[in-house]
Amino acid sequence: MKAMKMYGALALTLAMTAQGALAALPIEQWTHSSGARVYLVSSPAIPMLDVSVDVDAGSRRDPAGQAGLARATASMLSKGVRAADGQPALDENALAEAWLDIGAQFGASASSDRMSFSLRTLTEPALLERAVALAARQMAQPAFPADVWARERERSLAALREADTRPGTHAGRAFAAAVYQGHPYGAQTTAQTLLAIGVNDMTAFYRQQVMACGARISLVGAVDRATADRIASRLLAAIVPHGCRSQPPVPEVAPLAAAKDERIPFAAAQAQVLLGQPGMRRDDPAFLTLLVGNHILGAGGFTSRLMDEVREKRGLTYGVYSNFSPGRHAGAFTVSLTTRPDQAEAALALSREVVARFVAEGPTEAELQVAKDALIKGFALRLDSNRKLLDNVVNIAWNDLPLDYLDTWTTQVAAVTADDIRRAFQRVLAPQRMVSVIVGGKAP
Amino acid sequence: MKPFILRWAALLLATLLSPPTWAQTERFTLANGLTVIVQPDRRAPTAVHMLWVRAGSMDEVDGTSGVAHVLEHMMFKGTPTVAPGEYSRRVAALGGTHNAFTSRDATVYHQQVPSDQVLAVMALEADRFANNQWSDDEFRREIEVIKEERRQRVEESPRARMYEAYTAQVFLASPYRRPIIGWMSDIESLTPVDVRAFHRQWYVPANAAVVVAGDVDPQQVRVWAEQTYGRIPARAVPERKPRVEPPQQGPRRLEYRARAEQALVTLGWKVPQLRDLAATDADTQDALALTLLASVLDGYNGARLGRALVQGEGGQRLADSVDAGYGLLGRGPQLFSLTGVPAPGVSVDQLADALRAQLRRVAEHGVTEAELQRVKTQWRASEVYKLDSVVNQARELGSYWLNGWGVDAGERLMQRLMAVTPAQVQSVAQRLFDDRQLSVGVLVPEAKP
Numbered sequence: 001m002k003a004m005k006m007y008g009a010l011a012l013t014l015a016m017t018a019q020g021a022l023a024a025l026p027i028e029q030w031t032h033s034s035g036a037r038v039y040l041v042s043s044p045a046i047p048m049l050d051v052s053v054d055v056d057a058g059s060r061r062d063p064a065g066q067a068g069l070a071r072a073t074a075s076m077l078s079k080g081v082r083a084a085d086g087q088p089a090l091d092e093n094a095l096a097e098a099w100l101d102i103g104a105q106f107g108a109s110a111s112s113d114r115m116s117f118s119l120r121t122l123t124e125p126a127l128l129e130r131a132v133a134l135a136a137r138q139m140a141q142p143a144f145p146a147d148v149w150a151r152e153r154e155r156s157l158a159a160l161r162e163a164d165t166r167p168g169t170h171a172g173r174a175f176a177a178a179v180y181q182g183h184p185y186g187a188q189t190t191a192q193t194l195l196a197i198g199v200n201d202m203t204a205f206y207r208q209q210v211m212a213c214g215a216r217i218s219l220v221g222a223v224d225r226a227t228a229d230r231i232a233s234r235l236l237a238a239i240v241p242h243g244c245r246s247q248p249p250v251p252e253v254a255p256l257a258a259a260k261d262e263r264i265p266f267a268a269a270q271a272q273v274l275l276g277q278p279g280m281r282r283d284d285p286a287f288l289t290l291l292v293g294n295h296i297l298g299a300g301g302f303t304s305r306l307m308d309e310v311r312e313k314r315g316l317t318y319g320v321y322s323n324f325s326p327g328r329h330a331g332a333f334t335v336s337l338t339t340r341p342d343q344a345e346a347a348l349a350l351s352r353e354v355v356a357r358f359v360a361e362g363p364t365e366a367e368l369q370v371a372k373d374a375l376i377k378g379f380a381l382r383l384d385s386n387r388k389l390l391d392n393v394v395n396i397a398w399n400d401l402p403l404d405y406l407d408t409w410t411t412q413v414a415a416v417t418a419d420d421i422r423r424a425f426q427r428v429l430a431p432q433r434m435v436s437v438i439v440g441g442k443a444p
Numbered sequence: 445m446k447p448f449i450l451r452w453a454a455l456l457l458a459t460l461l462s463p464p465t466w467a468q469t470e471r472f473t474l475a476n477g478l479t480v481i482v483q484p485d486r487r488a489p490t491a492v493h494m495l496w497v498r499a500g501s502m503d504e505v506d507g508t509s510g511v512a513h514v515l516e517h518m519m520f521k522g523t524p525t526v527a528p529g530e531y532s533r534r535v536a537a538l539g540g541t542h543n544a545f546t547s548r549d550a551t552v553y554h555q556q557v558p559s560d561q562v563l564a565v566m567a568l569e570a571d572r573f574a575n576n577q578w579s580d581d582e583f584r585r586e587i588e589v590i591k592e593e594r595r596q597r598v599e600e601s602p603r604a605r606m607y608e609a610y611t612a613q614v615f616l617a618s619p620y621r622r623p624i625i626g627w628m629s630d631i632e633s634l635t636p637v638d639v640r641a642f643h644r645q646w647y648v649p650a651n652a653a654v655v656v657a658g659d660v661d662p663q664q665v666r667v668w669a670e671q672t673y674g675r676i677p678a679r680a681v682p683e684r685k686p687r688v689e690p691p692q693q694g695p696r697r698l699e700y701r702a703r704a705e706q707a708l709v710t711l712g713w714k715v716p717q718l719r720d721l722a723a724t725d726a727d728t729q730d731a732l733a734l735t736l737l738a739s740v741l742d743g744y745n746g747a748r749l750g751r752a753l754v755q756g757e758g759g760q761r762l763a764d765s766v767d768a769g770y771g772l773l774g775r776g777p778q779l780f781s782l783t784g785v786p787a788p789g790v791s792v793d794q795l796a797d798a799l800r801a802q803l804r805r806v807a808e809h810g811v812t813e814a815e816l817q818r819v820k821t822q823w824r825a826s827e828v829y830k831l832d833s834v835v836n837q838a839r840e841l842g843s844y845w846l847n848g849w850g851v852d853a854g855e856r857l858m859q860r861l862m863a864v865t866p867a868q869v870q871s872v873a874q875r876l877f878d879d880r881q882l883s884v885g886v887l888v889p890e891a892k893p
Contacts, residue, residue: 045487046831078745092755093746100744100818103825122828151755155764158788162705167600267703269599270592301541302520302532312529315588318596338596370536377539380558384488384658385832 025383025406027393028225032232034240035213039397040228041220041389047123049221050390053139053235054398057115057209060184060250060328066196068156068189070110070209073144073202076152077108077117080143087137092148095138104131106138112185113327114398115210117235123222132231140238142206144199157191168338171272171439174262178435179277179332183253212236213244216397220390253278253330256433268440271344272336275351277434279333282326282399286424288412290324293421295371296363297355298322298335303370309354310337316347322355333429344441356431362422376410469841469851470662476678477650480669481841481851483657485834491658492835493565494554495573496842498653499646501626502548502619502776503684508634510590510626511642513546517586518639519553520544521578523571528582531568538564548620549775550846556835559659563668566654570672573647583636591632594625602702602887607710610885613698614712618689620776649673651681653845657838689714689777697884706764708887709792711799712779715876718772721849721856730876732860733868734770734780739819740811740869741782741802742768748805753784753798762790762798773847779883780876792886806873811866820862827858 028040059070078096083089090098099106104121117139121131163169173188180186187193217232256277280290298306298321310320317337325331335355339347363371383389383406396405470482501512522528535542540557542565555565598604608623615621625631654673656665692714715734716727742749753763763784771778782799786792830836844853 046828048828048832093751096745097818100822103821103828120829122825151761154788155754158706158764158785165602165703165705270595300536302529303536308529311589312585315585316592318589318593338600339592340595370533374536374539377537377558377561378541379539380488380490381539381541381556384490384834387832 025389025392027396027403028228029403030229032212032217032229032236034215034236035244036215036217036232036236037397038228038232039216039218039393040223040225041393042222042224042228043220043386043389044222046386047222048386049119049121049123049128049219049223049231050386051117051119051135051221051231051235052218052390052394053117054114054216054218054394055116055210055239056113056214056247057205058111058113059187060112061205061209061247062184062187063201063205065193066201067187067193069197069201069205070115071189072149072152072156072194072197073205074108074110074115076144076149076199076202077138077142077206078106079148079152080145081137082141082143084137084141089143091143091145098134102127102130102134104134106131106135112331116394119235128223128227128231132234136234136238138238139235140241142203144202144206146199149199149202153194153197156189156194160189160191160194167266167268167270167272167439170264170266171274171437174264174439175274175276175332175334175435175437178260178262178437179253179256181254181256183329184250185253185327185329185331207242208245209247210239211242211244212240214247215239216394218390218393218397220386220393250329256430256435259433260435262435262437263441264437264439266440268341270338271341271441272338272437272439273344273348273351273441274334274336274437275348275355275434276332276334277430278330279324280326280428281328281330284326284428286420286427287326288409289416289420289424290428292368292371292375292413292416293358293363293425294322294324295375296367296421297358300371300374303374305358305367306335306351306354310347310350314350316343316350320347320351341440341442342444344438346444348436348438352431352434352436355429355434359422359425359429359431362418362425365418368416368418368421372413372416375413379410382406471851472666474649474669474674476674476676477648477681478669478673478676479653479845480666480673481653481655481845482660482662482665483655483834483837483841483851484660484662485657485831485837486659489559489659490556490834491559491562491656491660492554492556492838493562493569494552494655494838494842495569496653496655496846497551497553497573497647498549498651498775498846499551499642500547500549500775501622501624503646504619504622504626504642506622507630508626508638508642509622509630510624511634511638512551513625514587514590514631514634515576515639515642516544516546516551516553517590518578518583518643519572519576521576521582521586523575523577525575526568526571528578531572534568535565540565546624548624550842552842554835554838562656562658562660562665563672566656566668566672569654570676573652573673574676576643576647578636580636583639587631587634590625591628594628594631598623598625599628602700602704603708605702606698606700606708606885606887609700610698610710610712610883613696613885614714614779614883615689615777617687618776619687620689645682648679648681649676650678653842655838655842655845657834657841692881692883695879695882695884697886699886699888701888701890703891704887704889706785707792707889708783708785709796709799710781710783710885711796712781712883712885713877713881714777715770715780715872715881717774717778718857719847721853721860729868730872731772732864733872734876735772735861736816736819736864736869737806737811737872738768738770738780740806740815742766743819744822748802749782749784749799752802753795760790761787762795763787766799773843775847792888796884800877803873803877806870807877810870813866816864816866816869823858823861827854 176186320337538561718731
């Protein structure tokens with residue numbers, strides 16, 4: 001056990017400058033011949049570069065019965081490259097060593113909507129050149145070795161069995177099944193779906209889904225536009241041969257027809273409590289309004305209503321949070337907490353009441369002012385490292401936001417009214433039709 | 445071919461590494477004994493402010509374990525001029541974020557704010573450092589929160605419970621044996637008087653350091669520090685009882701049964717640690733070599749442990765995951781640990797033997813220059829990447845202060861690590877892993893609780 005313990009998982013991430021001192025975030029944007037869009041912020045202070053390549057190959061595109069394919073494909077991408085163009089094959093260890101020897105890092109991951117490739121390298125020209133070449137090779141010629149997958153699958157199956165002994169796993173599964181009702185966002189990776197995935201499926205998924213034409217490449221670091229363009233071209237050349245096809249639409253998440261209450265017995269020191277329903281899409285016109293509102297309701301740390309009522313006033317939990325998870329589709333709105341088993345029903349009832357009252361009445365003017373101060377004055381905290389700049393650029397790139405999105409962000413937040421929040425919450429949430437899950441609860 | 449590339453890359457990296465040091469780090473001491481460390485970084489108009497108090501769970505005594513952490517919670521409950529909950533609202537109103545953590549060695553409070561608000565958070569922090577005050581009623585509610593925190597972090601995690609029991613067996617006299625969050629019965633019986641006494645005892649200017657990193661001018665920070673923290677009266681730092689861990693004279697083994705699917709085994713040896721960056725004695729040399737040993741074993745993808753045990757290179761796959769860890773520095777005694785989760789069908793004893801076989805392999809055959817170089821190359825690069833995070837820089841400066849080191853400790857430590865040779869790594873593997881110093885912890889899965 002590492003020595004540090006955090007006081008609260010208060011990942012308070014929103015924040016902007018009142019003075020607009022940082023106003024224009026100078027994003028350069030152009031389109032590559034493949035159709036991919038390139039976004040660059042030149043940040044010369046440190047001789048390093050971060051690159052993210054994002055494509056529409058997330059787990060929402062997992063074939064039926066093969067939940068986990070996108071994530072498995074991404075994780076297997078670092079397990080070796082094939083021989084090509086006169087260069088020898090590299091197994092997983094040779095590949096790892098090749099990255100170490102140039103002091104750079106490369107990885108791939110998948111979330112619900114996208115597969116992301118990320119590169120961090122020094123910008124000394126010879127090192128940068130080698131890093132980009134190696135990343136391109138890895139993207140162009142992933143080996144997907146069957147023996148390594150057999151091993152990794154065995155490890156995943158063991159981890160799934162271990163997870164089954166934890167109440168949180170059961171709560172998350174029951175909640176996702178009830179909220180998403182069969183939508184890919186709620187698909188669960190199980191032993192059965194893992195056993196249905198072979199390396200041929202990964203190769204096929206990779207070739208079919210990872211296409212240059214819809215890709216976004218975001219770069220932040222000590223490179224100029226010409227260098228960034230060369231880097232983007234080399235990385236994209238790795239996936240251009242996959243072709244360019246339009247992808248089938250994925251259905252939307254259906255709203256819930258009725259409330260649903262799941263109570264799952266489990267012997268545990270703490271009950272797991274979840275409450276929610278389908279939330280909003282990222283392109284919801286009221287995105288920022290809902291964000292500000294949710295900051296007040298349950299995302300603003302100690303100043304949030306849920307935290308005040310459930311933790312501060314009654315000591316029922318260590319932490320309670322409300323979250324939207326907006327994506328291409330309406331990701332879940334989720335209120336989550338853990339508490340002593342005999343308090344679970346009371347904590348759920350209280351959270352439900354807080355949410356219902358917020359939806360009915362919206363925030364007070366005072367609460368809104370506190371949230372705006374925090375978000376607007378803290379804006380600079382969103383942009384004070386290359387890593388954070390990259391997150392913001394990727395957000396703009398992936399969601400097709402205007403290049404001046406960050407320049408107008410504070411103004412837009414400042415314009416949100418309590419009435420806007422109330423209306424938006426009433427449109428998006430229906431407290432009388434929510435899913436509630438308690439795993440490991442007990443009568444008081 | 446490969447050694448050539450290695451040398452080439454290392455050379456290239458070496459030339460890079462007098463990188464963009466921003467303005468010089470400054471350190472000064474206020475009249476009341478409080479240390480102030482300032483690290484300017486002008487890239488963005490933000491700053492990190494951290495208060496480090498050299499009082500963690502190791503400064504507690506039996507019966508009141510967890511009091512350092514409870515105090516950390518109560519520090520958010522007000523002062524005569526700041527109402528309960530008001531602290532968080534004020535930091536939020538400044539556009540800032542805040543948090544705190546308690547470790548064995550320290551309690552740390554930190555805020556990130558727009559750089560024009562540094563004085564405001566310094567004033568808030570200095571106020572609660574000197575004047576923390578709350579009602580018994582606030583305390584009773586917060587204790588319930590902390591009990592939930594313990595349930596969430598420990599009671600609900602078989603591995604956390606096993607480590608708690610294991611640590612209590614590894615150390616006899618050292619206060620490191622107690623969990624940071626405290627035993628449940630100690631938390632339940634803690635009183636407001638206990639918590640206030642801990643505050644009065646340890647929250648003394650000469651026992652604390654303020655680290656400010658970001659878009660600030662050191663001279664300005666000095667003036668602000670004098671206006672805020674400087675007004676706190678000086679008091680003597682209480683004497684600390686040494687509570688030295690007696691030498692271990694034989695192996696220890698703990699079995700912990702809990703509802704789990706996967707077993708886990710950890711092997712920990714009591715080993716020397718780094719106390720003085722300039723020292724050249726044997727313990728210091730060994731501590732530096734142990735750091736390289738841990739990295740060669742498990743410092744990167746495809747390092748020795750993972751390759752041999754998880755991949756099963758050249759034989760049977762014995763583990764689903766492995767870890768090598770070494771606590772280079774800290775106020776209390778440090779361990780070198782090897783930990784593994786056995787693969788299905790593999791016993792913990794089989795895995796424990798295999799983990800130790802990897803140490804024997806280093807003892808018998810040594811490590812290659814290429815392996816060490818690889819680790820060092822990675823570290824050199826990370827010295828550049830580290831500059832991107834002001835928070836990490838502040839954290840590092842604080843932890844050096846905690847261990848009595850100067851602001852240049854990072855650079856000096858890196859220089860010393862770079863000088864470690866394969867022969868030194870082989871030598872520690874030969875000498876320091878005596879069974880007498882070993883404590884084994886095993887998590888034994890049970891189907892039902």
